[in-house]
Amino acid sequence: MMADMTALLTDYTLQSVIIGAVLLGLVSGVLGCFAVLRHQGLLGDTMSHAALPGVCLGFLIAGTRDIGIIMAGALFTGTLAALVILLLTRMSRLKTDAALGIVLSIFFAFGVVLLTYIQGQNNAAQGGLDAFLFGQAAAILRSDLWLMGGITAVALGLVAMLWKAFKLVSFDPEFAASLGFPVLVLDGVLTVMIALAVVVGLQMVGVVLMAAMVIAPAVAARQWTSRLETMVVLSAVIGMFGGVSGAVLSALKPGLATGPLIILSVSAVVVVSLALAPRRGMLWEAVSLWRGRRRLRYQHVLTTLYRLAVHHADPDYSSEQGMLDTYHGLGTRSALRKLQAKGQVEWRAVATGEPGPSHRWVLTPAGIREAERILDALGQEER
Structure with a gap:
């Protein structure tokens, strides 16, 4: 078993795929954080679909599957789509979601038309071009990795140089504008960088699934932290983990596509994060809600005892268990036992005029x- 695993990890193709997956997870994890914080999750989806006509145009210009020219074409049309969205939202009455839907549909439809046209030319060089729809990780070459690495380095370098400006624009663009920051320019740079992340992932996961790779790691990371610095690092780690996991799973089970497995791996982390993350996870919320309801029940029982004592002008007024059950329904005994453990009520023997004491x-x-x-706090809230 160990020998098989060693042989698998020394496989040249798998090594290339893993390196590409690491680069993809790194750049998409970092840049996806800014897209999520700016509430532009659909922007990655739009640009990834808008990259398809660029892929086709790059092929038509080069006459072959030159990955450099194809990526340049994808970057051009992805950036163009983002600029069109910006113009539509700023110069018309269209809302952002409507502009995203329009641009995504038009660019992707144009890309499908170009792809169909190329496939109808009987050009042997176009073989495998449709793999850019869903990715074809096994076809990655070491020369492609150098190009992906260069794009990743440029994107991360820009993030490092403009970190404070990006951070301020993402959280409070109005305040950034009041300080003299070129918000529109910075917004455009961030958009172009997200397009760069899309370009890096074209060959790995394709234009259809790339949107998930941009958004999913950031969404998962956001559940675990409220600090941008930690979120960016954690998102990059999740992206790289998903990339490597998908690549290894694909190698262990030949015939399964690498791109979808990468997305499924990252999505699994998202599901776990949404369920288990402290203070944000659904399980945490469920436990907090249960504790809140239980605490509220304790408070209701306690204030009922207090109101009865005030009504009878007797701080030592005693209440029967059955009477409290009538007020609050069955099951008040557990709340009273909890209050008793806190030293707020007593189970006291009192004289009732009947034979023997009654508790x-x-x-x-x-x-x-x-x-x-409790009653003072409620009174202040009502006021």
């Missing part, structure tokens, strides 16, 4: 103070 619930001084505090 009833009585507020303690600590319980009276707590009930008054």
Whole structure:
């Protein structure tokens, strides 16, 4: 088993795919954070689909599957799509979601038309061009990796140089504008950089699935932290983990496409993060909601005892268990036991005029103070 794994990891093709997956996860994880924080999740989807006509135009210009020219074409049409969205939202009454839908549909339709036209030319060089729709990681060459690495280095370098400006624009563009930052220019640079991330992932996961690679790592990272610095690092790690996991799973089970497995791996991290992340996860929210309801029930029982004592002008007024169940329904005993453990009520034997003592619930001084505090807080909220 160990020998098989060693042989697998020393495979030249798998090594290339893993390196490409690491580069893809790194750049998409970092840049995706800014897209998520700027509420532009659909922007990555639009630009990834808008890259298809660029792929086809690059092929038509080069006459062959030259990855450099194809990526340049994809970057051009992806950036052009982003600029069209910007113009539509700023110079018309269209909302952002409508502009995204229009641009995505038009550019992708144009790309499909070009792809169909190329496939109808019977050009042997166009073989595998449609792989850019869903990716073809196994076809990555070491020369392609150098190009992907160069694009990744440029994108990360820009993030490092403009970190403070990007951070301010992402969180508070109005304040950034008041300080004299060129918000529109910075917004355009961020958009172009997201297009760069899309270009890096074209051959790995394709134009259809690339949007998930831009958004998913950032969404998962956001569940675990509220600091941008930590979010960016964690998003990059999640992106690289998903990329490598998908590549290895594809190698272990030949015939399964690498791109979709990468997306599924990252999506699995998103699901875990949404479910288990502290303070944000669904499980955490469910536990917090259950605790809040239980605490509210304790408070209701305590204030009921207090109001009864006030009504009878007797701080030692005793209440029967059955009477409290009538007020709040069955099951108040567990709440009373909890209050008793806190020293706020007592299960006290009282004289009732009947043979033998009867036990009833009585507020303690600590319980009276707590009930008054709760009622004061409620009164202030109502005011």
